[in-house]
Amino acid sequence: MTMETLWANRPTLIWEERLNEGDDIYTLPAILAVDAALRQYANTLTRSDKSEASVLAAVRDLVLRLNELDEEHDYFIETMEREELYDFIVAAAALVGYETDDDVTEEWREW
Numbered sequence: 001m002t003m004e005t006l007w008a009n010r011p012t013l014i015w016e017e018r019l020n021e022g023d024d025i026y027t028l029p030a031i032l033a034v035d036a037a038l039r040q041y042a043n044t045l046t047r048s049d050k051s052e053a054s055v056l057a058a059v060r061d062l063v064l065r066l067n068e069l070d071e072e073h074d075y076f077i078e079t080m081e082r083e084e085l086y087d088f089i090v091a092a093a094a095l096v097g098y099e100t101d102d103d104v105t106e107e108w109r110e111w
Contacts, residue, residue, distance in 0.1 A: 003042055006091050010038055011084035030073035037065045038088060045096045055098040059089060063108040070111045077111035085111075 012035040019026040041062040048054040066085065070077040077085065086105060093104065 001091070001095065003046055003092065003095055006088065006095065007039075007042060010035070011081065011088055012038065014084065015081070025076050025078070027073060027076075030069065030076055033069050033073070034066065034085075037062055037069065040065075041089070042092055045092055048096065050096045050098070052098060055093050055096060056104065059093065059104050060108050062089065063105045067108070067110040075111075082109075082111055 012031050015026050015031050015034075016028075019028065019031065041058055044058040044061070045055065048058060066077065086103070089105060090099075093099070
């Protein structure tokens with residue numbers, strides 16, 4: 001898999017489909033804000049030195065931003081969204097060579 005392939009299958013695309021099908025947990029502004037945060041994360045990883053420290057810093061920054069967005073948009077990140085975001089986060093980290101069995105988001109995650 002490449003970062004481009006991962007990006008083409010990001011969770012926000014699924015959320016937009018759900019929104020269009022009438023799922024009212026989502027709003028377009030929330031989806032677009034998360035999309036921007038995921039793009040920043042992917043770009044940061046791609047440009048990083050791919051060390052464990054740089055990958056974990058990118059994860060931390062993304063998770064903290066997602067915490068803010070979840071609060072700003074009425075706590076829309078629930079179990080399914082959390083799992084979809086987590087899958088994206090660890091898949092992107094793996095693409096730059098960082099793999100672990102630990103939950104890399106747990107330390108900072110509020111959602």
